[in-house]
Amino acid sequence: MDSRELRYFVAVAEELHFGRAATRLGIAQPPLSRTIQQLERRIGVTLFDRTSRSVALTTAGEVLLHEGRRALTALTAAERRAQRAGSPRLVLATKPISDGGLLEKILAHYAADPASVEVEVRICSIGEQAVLLREGEADAALLRFPHDDADGFAYEELLTEQDVAVLPRTHRLAARESLTMSDLSGEQFPHWPGFPPNGGPLVRDAAQLMQLIALGRTIALLPESTRHHLRTDLIGVPVTDAPTSTLAIAWPEDSRSRPLAALVEAAVNSAPR
């Protein structure tokens, strides 16, 4: 199959509207209609049930949307990885607050390796690391289980922490030595992107989250290590029965790059124990 056709198909499948999809693709509507028809004819299945008023995916269309997206990201990933293969430099994707204080150690450890190359650290917004890794923009990423998803990646677990409640210092529970989850039952938690809305404010990055907590609009359960770099108007209070999460370094399963292997090793050696 031609990747152009697939890109067009995905656009229509996402918009469920030929006109809008055409605009998004920067072409006129008629050639888009034709291309989709050609695609359907060539592969021999109907992809959309369309009336003159509505467009809906068929079962086959749903499958093609799902698998096709994968194929397209694989395509762009191939290109990006090839581009970056020339320049001897690693890109490490990480979230701003949840590196468990390990990031500096990892970089120092790795830099001590005489064969080390330059490491570019890309601070990502929430959930973005996996995308960067999948699209070949990054060589490795620090992920946090179970929040992040490592399917299709190899990974090494680095450290497991319990969450603490991050509260404004003015919060009624801020002075407590420790809390239990039931103490937090009435609280408003943030709405993480990619998760179902829970009534809380939508949060895209760490600074924004901290600001919202400071304003008393939400509170959050974050890994213990974040306590070391909280703003002065916030406080982290232990929660005895809080969930734990595990920091891991992940990389594309099939990568056989030496510098990457050294970086992973440095990360593992930087982890406690």
Add this chain to the structure above:
Amino acid sequence: MDSRELRYFVAVAEELHFGRAATRLGIAQPPLSRTIQQLERRIGVTLFDRTSRSVALTTAGEVLLHEGRRALTALTAAERRAQRAGSPRLVLATKPISDGGLLEKILAHYAADPASVEVEVRICSIGEQAVLLREGEADAALLRFPHDDADGFAYEELLTEQDVAVLPRTHRLAARESLTMSDLSGEQFPHWPGFPPNGGPLVRDAAQLMQLIALGRTIALLPESTRHHLRTDLIGVPVTDAPTSTLAIAWPEDSRSRPLAALVEAAVNSAPR
């Protein structure tokens, strides 16, 4: 990136010769040279070191070959899976001899499910199941670990067996009650495709293997269950310290098809214990 360019690149990378690659692609050499030049220019890296006498992959080229092959199979897989999504039918890929006698049970179990759909069984030659699964030709495959590789697939282990030595009845060891690996040290084992040559005859399918064993040209270590359907001129002799192998059913990690889930369940329920 355009999939056409990538296909052209892969052809040249595999042939390391523009003329041959062009022939293979069914086009003339000049447009191929131009397309590769355009690709290099667009992504900004040199993919081949070429003199007027030789063509060699650069590091970036190697990366693109590896990743690009993946992307192309993902592309064809997307198409095949979409094509097959319409017709309610499952394709199960398996090797001819190594189903552990389980295949019939699985099919019977599954057919008993009132919601079951037709199952096409594709008998594969060695190592072909993973390819069929990867390319979207099959919905599930019976694999044998550690011989087969399940990377990128989900799987359930079904049963573990110890290998027996399959010998011609005329073989000097054929009458023995049992053997050890050291008894077999002087024997000629077959050359499995995809493995380094070991001097033995290259074997592509089961019938061929059995024939070669009967002729005394080779012997093989095969799962115990194959003893039930050996030719009468062959015999399977237990080997006390032979390696074990595990039969598993594998499927594309991200498949969410109901009939497939039912088939997997039937397979698990068909397995001993």
Add this chain to the structure above:
DNA sequence: GGATATGGATACTCTGAAGGTATGGATTCA
């Protein structure tokens, strides 16, 4: 060392696929 062969690059020509505009025809809605 000159003749020959090999193999990728370049110059040019041409065709068809991809894109554009105009419009048709079905459905919804006021």
Add this chain to the structure above:
DNA sequence: TGAATCCATACCTTCAGAGTATCCATATCC
């Protein structure tokens, strides 16, 4: 019933991709 919406069709245009002929560099051989 008329207007609006939206996908399909008809027809035209353009440029990317394919072809042929040829050049140029290097290896090979007598």
